[in-house]
Amino acid sequence: MNMLSPKKTKYRKQHKGRIHGHTKGNAMLNFGNYGLKALEPERITSRQIEAARKTITRYLKRAGRLWIRIFPDVPVTKKPAEVRMGKGKGSVEFWVCRVKPGRIMFEVDGIPHQDAKRAMELAAAKLPIKCKFVSRDI
Numbered sequence: 822m823n824m825l826s827p828k829k830t831k832y833r834k835q836h837k838g839r840i841h842g843h844t845k846g847n848a849m850l851n852f853g854n855y856g857l858k859a860l861e862p863e864r865i866t867s868r869q870i871e872a873a874r875k876t877i878t879r880y881l882k883r884a885g886r887l888w889i890r891i892f893p894d895v896p897v898t899k900k901p902a903e904v905r906m907g908k909g910k911g912s913v914e915f916w917v918c919r920v921k922p923g924r925i926m927f928e929v930d931g932i933p934h935q936d937a938k939r940a941m942e943l944a945a946a947k948l949p950i951k952c953k954f955v956s957r958d959i
Contacts, residue, residue, distance in 0.1 A: 824871055826893060827916070830896070835896055838919070840921055844921040847925055851925075851928070852888045855941065855955070856925045856956070857928075857941045857954060858954075858955050859926055862950075864918070866897075869949065870891060873926075876940070881929070884931065885937075886930050887929050888927065890925050891924065893916035894916065895919055897916070897917055899914040937954075
């Protein structure tokens with residue numbers, strides 16, 4: 822599978838920026854009954870999102886439905902190894918998603934509670950942040 826990345830962007834390169842505060846929206850379950858919520862601010866790469874997605878789909882044996890609620894739209898640049906300072910900004914190496922605390926990153930539905938919990942725990946192990954399993958009170 823291809824990694825997630827935007828088809829086109831207005832600008833090729835961006836400043837690093839900082840991740841402040843809690844998520845403005847996307848803090849509630851909107852699609853499924855179970856989800857994985859971020860508890861820390863961090864940049865999550867397209868590779869990490871893909872690894873978590875694969876883990877969930879493998880564990881659930883393609884049962885139920887999965888929603889990915891984050892998308893890597895921030896380019897991260899890097900200069901080649903052993904290159905002197907100056908001479909402009911490096912080229913885009915990979916794409917990241919800035920995730921704030923409280924953000925729902927993945928949602929699943931159509932599977933038992935225990936399976937959903939285990940799948941999300943396995944996915945959380947692939948991500949660089951502390952996460953929390955959330956579910957609707959049915």
